[in-house]
Amino acid sequence: MSLEEPQAPDVGVTGEGDLDYDALEDLLGDNVVDREQHENAEGFVIRPDEVEETLSTLKEEAGFDHLSSVTAQEYQDRYESIYHLKKFDDPTQELSVVVPTARDDPVSESAAGVFDTAEWHEREAYDLVGIEYEGHPDLRRILLPETWQGHPLSQDYNQDKPQIVPLREHANPMEEKTKIPDDPDTMFVNIGPHHPATHGVLHVKTTLDGEQIADLDPDIGYLHRCEEQMCQQSTYRHQIMPYPDRWDYISAGILNEWAYARAAEDMADIEVPEYAQVIRTMSAELCRIAAHLLAVGTFALDIYGDFTAIFMYAIRDREVIQNILEDLTGQRLMFNYMRLGGVAWDLPEPREDFFEQTRDFLDELPDRLEEYHNLLTSNEIFQMRVIDTGVLPPEQAKSFGATGPVARGSGIDYDLRRDDPYGYYDELEWDVITEDGCDNFSRALVRLKEMEQSGRIIEQCLDLLEDWPEEDREIQANVPRTLKPEPDTEIYRAVEGAKGELGIYMRSDGTDKPARFKIRSPCFCNLQTLPVMSEGEYIPDMIASLGSLDIVLGEVDR
């Protein structure tokens, strides 16, 4: 069920539901300087001082309510910010807004006034590429330390220069100087970067008023390991594929690999054999179950504290999935199983054993899930902690670009597996789960119910794979040994990862390596909603909200 009201068709949409770019250009009038052709959508080139006006018109009048990502890059002669716009109702309707800025003075108007999510995206663009955004509420570095010199993804960056990083956040919270001057009742507390409840190395700067949170600022970048740079210096064909496993490392590897595979395959026009698509779909859903299990297990850890039964049960079930995936891919965690145009190898022999093992797991899954429901969702203590805490209204979720279980827990009916179909999903029967509670409870519930749906998908895939004729088991399309897409091909493609919309922007320059590789991470966007959920709430509720967001710092920081 969705909270959204039914609407009349937007401006710029034809009767068939396709985008009419000419009508959109008319809507924007003189703001459009030029039009570009990207693989996924058309790009409207606009002037750097008309960003807010253009995006606001597109949002209000043409229904582009989802700023999926902001990509910044430097060319020989200019800087460029690309705003990838989509619609929550139909994510196949895409539009890129391209904002070139001069190389000697890269200043562009900020979009933070139109989309809340632009705030962090633009900070990242400033940090890594060096474009400045005028009118941005708080333009400072986000991933790198504030004392960093230079912008690492700009062209003249010298990686060998020394850097100095301060350790400032060691102030004693009881000291006078940690209080806000005009409000002596407040106290400043660092949560993280080493803290058991931050799911990794997140640092949350909180200002407390008694037990309540007066102000909250997530500080990220403690795991910024240059994933984009790594991908930019690797070749399309084989070298990039191992990296996606390490973005969202909660066993969601195959889901991430699919994001890259989808973008690269669409860029190079590779048709994936159907049999490989079924294997991909099955293994991706196994990953989703494993990822959600850990989310549920650690959420319980945050709520109840210590290593309790639910966490142990979640790990027990994950071990079963990891065994299945290890049989299939050869690795427990970093699968590196997909290849451009297919998968690395077929199901393990003897196939019957693999099917039996996977079916055994699926047969037990309903009982396991019931167990989790008994221990969690129908537990009174759990309910007291999570119902009506960490409320995220759907409008704000949209504005912050929240996707995945976070959006679906706020009643936004948005799932790329159904709305922008890829793989074998549109041939299978399954449901998109949404919950209208908008609170921590809904988000946990969505994950538990999604596991059930993933189980349905895997079951159908197993049936298909079992009956697949032996001579027809093609796992790999014919792909050239070296892949060199046409110069200046640009593409933005997203898949539904475990945490939400995982998108990849790539631009080719005619070589076998991408000239720009940008990762749109769902956790990065979801984490931005934390202040909305937590300000004014109690501090234990903030911990619960953080747990229900289910962030992975590897993906937040990349």
Added chain:
Amino acid sequence: MSNDTELHDTLEQAQSTQEARMGEGVDERFNSTLRQAFGHTPFILTKFDKFMNWVRGSSMFMLLFGIACCSIEMMHTYAVKHDLDRFGAGVPRASPRQADVIIVPGTIVSKFAPRLKRVYDQMPEPKFVVSMGSCTISGGPFQEGYNVIKGAEEVIPVDIHVPGCPPRPEALIYGVAKLQERVANGETAPVTVKPYELEEFGDLEQDELVQQLASEVDDDDLVMRFNWADSP
């Protein structure tokens, strides 16, 4: 026990070794088969150092510390099936002040390195370090990254390296067991190559970069200076 006669009498009368140790009427729970095996001479003769090492190696308190991908496998190592606790080394402590082993599970980047050093410094002596995964050996797959520290040893001393990306839980257990063995034998020899230290900003050599940052950083702020060109 005031004199020899009384002591002799007590030993004569002792029906259980427990009474010999603690007098009559003590709860049965304080007894044990091991204790009974010692009979009326409950003494062990050993070197103090050897005894302390054995104790240290048999009861290791790990720091609950997750960085990146490896921490997922580390969680699996702590939890059911692999259950590191079987080896007397699996109770994670949330505070560094209660821990004596730190497993470093993941990539260390420039912003985190000073914090890692700080957490390590907060642990009481004696402390041991197990570095988990390729990233903590050399930077692993991210070695060429502009922001990645080329191994944990650049910041803190390391006792045991567990290679892998990520290492399987079995590998981590092997690494921890190996550490326990070495501790029990008094063999620890942590590898120390620490080019990066926490220093006060004012103590840094006055080069171009320091002068540039002078307006942003206070003289008594703690900083870490990374010399990327000298990294392996």
